[in-house]
Amino acid sequence: MLSVEEAQGLVLAPLAPLGGETVPLSQALGRVIAEAPCARTSHPSADVSAMDGWAVIAACGVTHTQIGESSAGHPFLGRVGPGQAVRIFTGAVMPEGADSVAIQEEVTLEGTTIRLSGPVPPGLHVRKEGQDFKTGQSPLAAGKLLSARDIALLAAMNRPWVTVRRRPRVAVLSTGDELALPGEPIPAGGLPSSNGLAVAAMVQSWGADALDLGLAADDFDSLVAKARAAEGCDLLVTSGGVSVGAYDKVKESLAHLGFEAGFHKIGMKPGKPLMFGRLGRMPVLGLPGNPVSAMVAATLFLKPMLRCLLGLEPALPPILLAQLASPLPAAGGRQEYLRAGLERQADGRLAALPFKGQDSAMISEMAKAEALIIRPPKAPAASAGETVPILLLD
Amino acid sequence: MLSVEEAQGLVLAPLAPLGGETVPLSQALGRVIAEAPCARTSHPSADVSAMDGWAVIAACGVTHTQIGESSAGHPFLGRVGPGQAVRIFTGAVMPEGADSVAIQEEVTLEGTTIRLSGPVPPGLHVRKEGQDFKTGQSPLAAGKLLSARDIALLAAMNRPWVTVRRRPRVAVLSTGDELALPGEPIPAGGLPSSNGLAVAAMVQSWGADALDLGLAADDFDSLVAKARAAEGCDLLVTSGGVSVGAYDKVKESLAHLGFEAGFHKIGMKPGKPLMFGRLGRMPVLGLPGNPVSAMVAATLFLKPMLRCLLGLEPALPPILLAQLASPLPAAGGRQEYLRAGLERQADGRLAALPFKGQDSAMISEMAKAEALIIRPPKAPAASAGETVPILLLD
Structure with missing residues (x-):
């Protein structure tokens, strides 16, 4: 079985940033x-005053005569000569000739005569052009x-x-005879479909556009018809139909359209059954049908794929460190992603509290989670206070 | 002068969450x-299998006869009796009578006879209805x-x-004779207007809709006409025209429409000239014209106001802790908000690097910043490594 890192490498390798x-x-x-x-x-487009005051020639001492005013949008059009001053406001263009600003708090004014409390250096309170x-x-x-x-x-x-990367267009297709779109009649033993809506919302939150193809039944014709509708998209994301048995059905249906299979199993938990391949030029990512597995797999694979298509570096979201708020048992043979809450401690570090219910059927726990704690394969038991790698959700 | 915290209290006091x-x-x-x-x-809507295997009655020992199959969307409609088993797949409904699942890895199959490697306890690999x-x-x-x-x-x-809070509708009005919308002819000594676009984008990123009223010239008629267009909005945000002198012009123009002035100065840097009041029922927030000051003030006042209108708790964004990456001089009499980069250290804590250029005219530094370091009035000099409060940007 591929490791998560190997699989991430494979899904990202063929991708390049989209056009603008x-x-x-x-x-x-x-x-x-x-x-x-x-x-x-x-910016600024000319030397401007950083303060309210008088624009003067620094070398001309403390006594000046006001000859005009310069305010934002209304520059003084003349030239400041020796001993002359121009009333100036923050952001206004420095008049020609003047090289310094005496701020109003340090000036006494008698008629048009300005007396500074002391000499000013050249350039005082002047923001230089292009600063x-x-x-x-x-x-x-x-x-x-x-x-x-x-x-x-x-x-x-x-x-x-501004020329920006165009938003990736992602076709989203859910499969499963047991599913109905929310609000529609649910088949016996079935349940409302959540993956299509969740993946479409994730796609949106990660800067791309979703084309929701709805639900395909687990049969050849339905799958082929729906998959055809993905034509012209940058990526097709399916959910369901990738576990043993079902996998062959989805694979065969897509094969009819020219699907080239890549891998279909990853050493991760939740989310082992993950399919990757290509339909012509379009990459196809097959998420597991289980909603929690699908959302974890989307975070690990779909998000980096979209970041890659958008030209964002790095493609892989950063792995942060947090301290365990409660102990964890030793991990199994697959890399585990535990749903956890986060808290920021007094010293600024993050504490991660793994939820008790790690069953991949618990959608409510996945919704509540703020981070995934990464447990490498065969990781030994960990005590509270140990530092663990985490991925932030959202 | 009001403190930032006092002013935040005043702007939030009259607000309540909008309707749904x-x-x-x-x-x-x-x-x-x-x-x-x-x-x-x-969820699940019935007891379902958590694994691929055979649904059996736990009390009936290790030998069972297969009588049917239950897969997702295709439940077994009969009843499992003593010594009987139903082939079952993950997520499929447990057939009536069966209470446990023997996973396929621990079963040997001869024709329709299933032999478990050992007895199973009741409830094994069964997800209970409503778990x-x-x-x-x-x-x-x-x-x-x-x-x-x-x-x-x-x-x-x-x-x-789903019933959600409606998005607040925020009218955004920029003022200043020196401004032109980007791409339009710039008046002598003027510059492109950035506040309207920035505030509209902030409003959007904070979950509200902006109504961009464009630019008003610094005259009574223009201001009154533009401000009238804000009618029906939940909030009017202006920028510019709140410093000494200019303030009276905006205030007088709005007074013509019934403006009741609240405060217009805050002990903060950047952003001292901040106006707050009401036009009828509509709160009016007057941001400074300086773009960096306007963006800092929007982060401190507009964002909490929108969070309040959206019913988000807490209204005030959290203040985090970070360690200074370089020393800071003693602060002045106003509360300062220093633009800073952030880095996550090996131990998980945040390090904040205050930028050298803290001039409020540096829009590029504000764009680059990831956080604002909060320096309370008269804060003493701080050394590298000291812990300081920060606000995250975005």
Whole structure:
């Protein structure tokens, strides 16, 4: 059986970042920069005052005569000569000639005569042109996931548009005769389908678009018809039909469309039956039907695949460290992912509390979890206080 | 001057969670539950097998005769009698009469005769009806921000719809004669406007909808016309026009529409000029025009306001602890929020590296920051390694 790390390597190997699309800044939140944009203006675009005060020539002593005013959007158009001053406000352009700002708290004013409390050095309270960034510079690199603050920066760079990776389009198909979409009549011994909705929401939260193909029955025609509808997508994610017996049915149906099988078992718990292959150029990830297994497997495989398609580095989500809040028994032969709550301790470190119910049928525990504790195969028993690797959920 | 904490108290005091709207699960990601939904089915809905094997009566020894099969979606409809067994697969309904599952690895099969390697206890490998949740239970509480895993849980509860808090509608208005929307002609000495786009993106990332009113010039008519367009919103956020002098212009213009002024100065840095008041029932938050100040103030005031309107607890984002990666000088009289990078150390604790450029004109530093280090007024100098409170950005 493949290890999780080997399998992650196999699913990521054939993937490359998708192409770009150009969007207005108002639609750029959470998108990933495809082409590093360069600034169309410097910031500040000229030397500006950092304070409210008077713009003067530093070398001209303490007495000056006011000859005008410079405020944001209303620059002084003349030139400051020796002994002259211009009333200036924060962010306003420094008038030509002036090289320093005397702040209003240190000035006495009589009519148009300004007296400083002492001499000022050149450059005082002046923000230099391009201090933040200069025209032509690229303060944001390709691969950056855009926050609201990055959008502020792009706006300040005077870039109303930005070229971002297009969102991966992910077809999501659930299989299983026992399933019904929530709210629809449930077959005898069946249950409402949750994987399609959960995977679609995960896809959305990870920056991609889901095409929900709904439910396929466990038969050839239904599977083939639904899988055909995935044409043109960047990725097909199925759930169910990958355990012994069922696996062959899904595999055979997809084979009819040209499916090339990769692996279908991983040394992990939950989530052992995981299928990977290709339909033409489209990668196919077959998640287990069990909802908890499907969500853990999606976190370990689908999320890195989407990060790869989006050009995000690193593709694999970071593994953090936390201290066990309660002891754990020795692990079995597969790598285990235990659902756990998190708490931040007084010293800033994370404490992970593994839930008592680790049955993969407990969807409510998976919903409640904040992290997965990673237990390598054959890990010995661990006591409370030991440091363990964790993956954050969400 | 008000402290940040006093001002947060004042802006949050008049707010209450908004009403609910009912959305399909496919649109519920990131929404906040308004009414705790109860399960319409138990999970599992009947006793089911946790393994592939044979369903038997535990008390009937080791030799059994197979009389049928139960798989997911295809339950066995008869009854298991003494000495009888039903082939069963993971997740399939336990047939009537049977109380235990002998897993296939511990069974030898000759024709229809099944021999167990030893007796099994009752209940072995059986998941009991309602083990995860029972019909009528509410495993998700009101106030929960819905993750993809919660959506899986709601689907398993057979709830195709969920009642969530409606998204707050936030009008965003930028003011300043020096500004132009990115890509439009920039006035002499002016610069591209970034606050409107940044605040709209923050509003979106915090679970609300922005109505971007664009730019108002610094004159009465323009301000009044734009502010009127905010009618019907849950909140009006302005930026600019709140510093000395300018403040009176915005205040007077809004007064024409019935503005009641609250405070307009906070003991914080960056972001001292912050205006708060009400237009009729609508709270008005006036952010400073400086982009970094505006984003810091939005993080400290707008985010908690939106969390309050969404019914999220606690309204104030958590303050975490981190260790200083480099020393800090003593703080001034206002509470400072220093832009910093974060690194997770080997022991799991966070290290915060305050940036050298703390000038509030550095938008690129604000974009790069991962956290704000909180420096209380008059905080003494701090050495590297000391623990400091931080706020995470994003």
